[in-house]
Amino acid sequence: MKKKLIAGNWKMNGSLAANDALLAALRAGLAAQAPGCDVAVAVPAPYLAQVQALVADTAIALAAQDVSQHEAGAYTGEASAAMLRDFGVRYTLVGHSERRQYHGESDAAVAAKAQRALAAGITPIVCVGETLAEREAGQTEAVVKRQLAAVIAQVGHCVSEIVVAYEPVWAIGTGKTATPAQAQAVHAVLRAQLAAASAQAANMRLLYGGSMNAANAAELLAQPDIDGGLIGGAALKAPDFLTIIAAAA
Numbered sequence: 001m002k003k004k005l006i007a008g009n010w011k012m013n014g015s016l017a018a019n020d021a022l023l024a025a026l027r028a029g030l031a032a033q034a035p036g037c038d039v040a041v042a043v044p045a046p047y048l049a050q051v052q053a054l055v056a057d058t059a060i061a062l063a064a065q066d067v068s069q070h071e072a073g074a075y076t077g078e079a080s081a082a083m084l085r086d087f088g089v090r091y092t093l094v095g096h097s098e099r100r101q102y103h104g105e106s107d108a109a110v111a112a113k114a115q116r117a118l119a120a121g122i123t124p125i126v127c128v129g130e131t132l133a134e135r136e137a138g139q140t141e142a143v144v145k146r147q148l149a150a151v152i153a154q155v156g157h158c159v160s161e162i163v164v165a166y167e168p169v170w171a172i173g174t175g176k177t178a179t180p181a182q183a184q185a186v187h188a189v190l191r192a193q194l195a196a197a198s199a200q201a202a203n204m205r206l207l208y209g210g211s212m213n214a215a216n217a218a219e220l221l222a223q224p225d226i227d228g229g230l231i232g233g234a235a236l237k238a239p240d241f242l243t244i245i246a247a248a249a
């Protein structure tokens with residue numbers, strides 16, 4: 001049976017000292033009780049080397065928050081998939097709504113990023129999700145399907161290698177979680193879309209993200225098409241993140 005995946009997205013938070021303390025607490029918690037799911041932390045790029053060392057020989061996988069859509073060259077400020085690979089990165093987020101919103105990332109750019117990650121042996125966690133206006137206009141399904149379709153078209157038969165994260169934009173960092181039923185409904189749509197593209201769809205992992213926390217994780221993770229979580233705020237507090245990991249076992 002596929003294991004669930006619990007991925008923390010630290011966003012632009014942390015410091016050498018804070019990361020050290022957070023990972024010490026996570027390591028201690030996971031040493032006391034081995035996780036029954038896969039665990040990853042997506043850290044700011046400057047801390048990849050620090051965190052690579054701190055998670056070595058633990059159950060925690062290293063993840064990046066973004067990757068360049070280009071292979072190499074004159075792209076100031078970007079990090080390539082090969083560079084991430086050099087630091088032991090196993091997963092990278094692509095198309096997080098904050099990247100789409102603040103950096104104008106198009107569906108095509110997100111798809112190219114997913115492709116670059118796959119080519120470097122890194123699993124892309126492809127983020128999709130609708131804004132509040134889109135939900136209220138009844139466009140949720142159309143939006144997430146459009147976002148995922150771009151990636152499916154780009155990566156072809158490798159689609160079975162990706163992870164998808166459904167993150168309704170209105171639920172991110174707002175404390176407004178999608179209800180388990182709302183999340184499950186969208187996950188079912190995404191699963192069906194993946195099934196049309198891959199015989200492996202049932203084995204693929206679809207994460208929910210958006211104000212998932214220690215109190216609501218168990219109910220969300222109990223939904224049939226929710227195979228894990230992408231956790232922002234609650235991933236910065238070791239006891240909360242450990243509680244969510246335990247809920248995914």
Ligand code: PGA
Nearest residue numbers: 172173210211231232233
């Ligand atoms: P949140 O963030 O858990 O703080 O809502 C989730 C995310 O943006 O990945």
